[in-house]
Every structure is written in structure tokens, then in C-alpha cells.
Amino acid sequence: MFRRLAKLLQMLFEYLHDMWQFTRYNSHSPLQPRSKRIGFHTVIETHTLEKGLALPKPRPFFGLLKIKTILRMQQQKGVERELFPREMLLGALAAYLNWHKEYPDKPQEVIDQIKNFIEVERAAGVTAVGGVREVSPPINDLAAQQFLQSRYSSRIFDEQILPQALVEQIVLLAQKAPSQCNRQSSKVYVFSAKDKIDALLELQGGSKGFSHNVPTLFIVTSEITAWGGPQQRNQLYVDGGLFAMQLMLSIHAFGVLNCPLNLAVSNSTEATIKKLADIPPSERLIMMVAAGFPSPASEGAALTVASSPRRPLNEVLYTSRN
Numbered sequence: 001m002f003r004r005l006a007k008l009l010q011m012l013f014e015y016l017h018d019m020w021q022f023t024r025y026n027s028h029s030p031l032q033p034r035s036k037r038i039g040f041h042t043v044i045e046t047h048t049l050e051k052g053l054a055l056p057k058p059r060p061f062f063g064l065l066k067i068k069t070i071l072r073m074q075q076q077k078g079v080e081r082e083l084f085p086r087e088m089l090l091g092a093l094a095a096y097l098n099w100h101k102e103y104p105d106k107p108q109e110v111i112d113q114i115k116n117f118i119e120v121e122r123a124a125g126v127t128a129v130g131g132v133r134e135v136s137p138p139i140n141d142l143a144a145q146q147f148l149q150s151r152y153s154s155r156i157f158d159e160q161i162l163p164q165a166l167v168e169q170i171v172l173l174a175q176k177a178p179s180q181c182n183r184q185s186s187k188v189y190v191f192s193a194k195d196k197i198d199a200l201l202e203l204q205g206g207s208k209g210f211s212h213n214v215p216t217l218f219i220v221t222s223e224i225t226a227w228g229g230p231q232q233r234n235q236l237y238v239d240g241g242l243f244a245m246q247l248m249l250s251i252h253a254f255g256v257l258n259c260p261l262n263l264a265v266s267n268s269t270e271a272t273i274k275k276l277a278d279i280p281p282s283e284r285l286i287m288m289v290a291a292g293f294p295s296p297a298s299e300g301a302a303l304t305v306a307s308s309p310r311r312p313l314n315e316v317l318y319t320s321r322n
């Protein structure tokens with residue numbers, strides 16, 4: 001009885017700590033740097049312009065108020081502006097002007113503001129990366145289905161560390177994960193020093209029996225400042241989880257073995273991991289992923305992994321009949 005009560009109290013304490021962290025680092029917190037808050041805000045609002053242009057029938061001159069707000073935000077004096085939001089905004093505004101170029105009755109004041117902003121940004125050497133793009137429709141791709149079927153968690157790796165160039169290719173592909181309003185709050189930290197991995201996995205606790213042979217370790221995190229307000233309090237885990245999934249698929253796609261590792265830890269253990277891994281306090285840990293090549297000795301041979309059978313479909317899929 002006493003043990004149960006202690007657990008409940010501990011849970012309350014952890015939740016209070018979660019609440020404090022979100023309040024302290026979310027995008028409405030005045031304690032967070034203005035440039036970072038403006039950066040995320042710009043990306044989020046700019047994406048609404050991109051989305052507007054990608055609708056079946058965009059409403060002519062939609063979002064003018066929004067555009068004014070973004071421009072005002074970007075033109076605030078004395079704030080260092082992050083490059084990526086500027087590039088994305090430049091692309092979206094150029095696409096917005098382009099889409100409206102045939103319209104006769106333009107709201108000239110805002111259009112001039114946009115043109116002026118684009119000119120200044122281009123003169124400053126900013127490149128445009130946002131807007132809309134043409135894509136091919138998805139195809140019924142058997143190879144892709146087989147690839148998705150073929151993913152598994154492996155707990156046996158060769159000792160060879162993943163080369164940095166490969167890590168970069170893996171993470172670039174993982175970045176294709178969708179994120180809410182394209183804010184991309186997820187980050188990846190990669191480790192290959194044995195001592196560091198040993199210490200991190202000791203704190204993780206779920207890799208007993210194979211932690212000693214993990215050659216490369218990824219930690220996925222999500223930036224709290226990308227999120228703001230009470231409704232978004234848990235969303236960083238949604239985006240972070242999706243990113244982690246794409247990271248695992250990406251690792252698999254490059255012919256590398258991996259195993260997801262939970263970070264179901266207390267706030268104090270999370271703080272210790274962050275300190276050890278040099279992860280800023282404004283980020284929350286999502287999970288770790290152990291990765292490595294199959295042993296060359298096993299070439300061609302089957303690898304042994306846990307079966308992890310799946311539940312029957314009728315326990316997972318509920319199709320609405322009305």
C-alpha cells in the first residue's frame with residue numbers, strides 16, 4: 001500500500017516537473033530567445049501560405065493579414081533572424097505572388113510590401129526554398145511494401161562504427177518525416193565513442209545483454225520551443241515519434257541494423273542523459289536507436305531476431321459502418 005502511494009506521488013511530482021519544463025521552454029515563454037521563437041513562428045505561419053496554395057481552389061489573396069504579421073515579425077529591429085525560416089518565407093511569398101500574377105485587382109499595399117521584402121532578402125543573398133512543388137502520384141509499389149514488411153529490431157551488431165557520411169545520408173532521409181506545420185522540432189544526436197555509449201545505455205536501462213556491442217547510438221529529441229500553449233503540451237512526442245520511425249526506416253534502407261530503445265525515464269535521469277550527451281535543456285528526449293552493420297562473418301547467413309508477432313488485424317482495425 002505504501003509502495004503504491006509512493007508511486008502515485010512520484011508520478012504527480014514527475015508531471016509537475018513536465019509542466020514546469022513545458023511552461024519554461026514553450027514558444028510563449030519570455031525566457032526563450034526571441035530569435036528562436038520568431039524562427040519557429042515564421043515557419044509555422046509561412047507553411048499556412050504554402051498549404052493555402054496547395055488547396056484544390058485557393059481563395060484569391062487569402063492570408064493577407066497573416067502575411068502582414070509574418071513580415072512585421074521578420075522586420076523587428078534588433079533580432080537576429082534564423083536563415084531557414086527566411087528561406088522558406090522567401091519561397092512561399094514568391095510562389096504567392098506568382099500564383100496571383102494574373103489577378104487584376106490586387107491589394108497593392110500588401111503586394112508592394114511583399115515585393116519589397118523579397119527584394120531585400122534576395123539582395124542579402126537569401127535563397128528561396130518554400131512554395132509549392134509538382135509531385136508524382138503514389139504507385140502500388142510491391143518493392144516498397146516488401147521493404148516495410150522487412151524491418152525488424154536487431155540486437156546483434158558488428159563493432160564497426162557507422163561512417164559520418166552514412167549517418168548524414170540516413171538523417172537526411174529521416175528528415176522526410178512529416179511534422180506539424182512543418183516546424184521540424186526533432187533533432188538527432190549521434191555517438192560512437194564506446195565510453196559515452198556505455199554510460200548513456202547504462203542510464204537507458206533497456207539494452208542489457210547487448211549494450212556492450214552497440215557501435216553507434218542515435219538519440220532523437222524534440223525542441224520544446226517549437227510548441228506553444230496548453231493544447232500543444234504533448235505534441236512534441238507525436239512529431240518526435242514520427243521522426244524516430246522514419247529514422248529507423250532510413251537506417252534499414254541503407255542496409256544497417258537497428259534497435260529502438262525506450263527513454264521511459266524519470267525527469268532526473270533525463271536531465272543526466274542530456275548533460276552527458278550535451279543536449280540543451282529546451283529539448284525533450286524521445287528515444288534512442290542503436291545501430292550497426294551485420295557482422296561480416298554472418299554474410300549471407302540468416303540473422304536471429306525476436307519474432308515480435310503482431311496482433312490479429314481485428315484487434316487493431318475498426319472500420320466504421322455508419
Ligand SMILES: Cc1cc2nc3c(=O)[nH]c(=O)nc-3n(C[C@H](O)[C@H](O)[C@H](O)COP(=O)(O)O)c2cc1C
Nearest residue numbers: 151152153205206207259260261262263287306308
Ligand atoms: C519506443 C520503443 C522503445 C523500445 N525500447 C526497447 C528497449 O529499450 N530495448 C529493446 O531491446 N527493444 C526495445 N524496443 C524494440 C521493441 O521490442 C520492438 O520494436 C517490438 O518488439 C517490435 O519488434 P520489431 O521492431 O522487430 O518489429 C523498443 C521499441 C520502441 C518502438
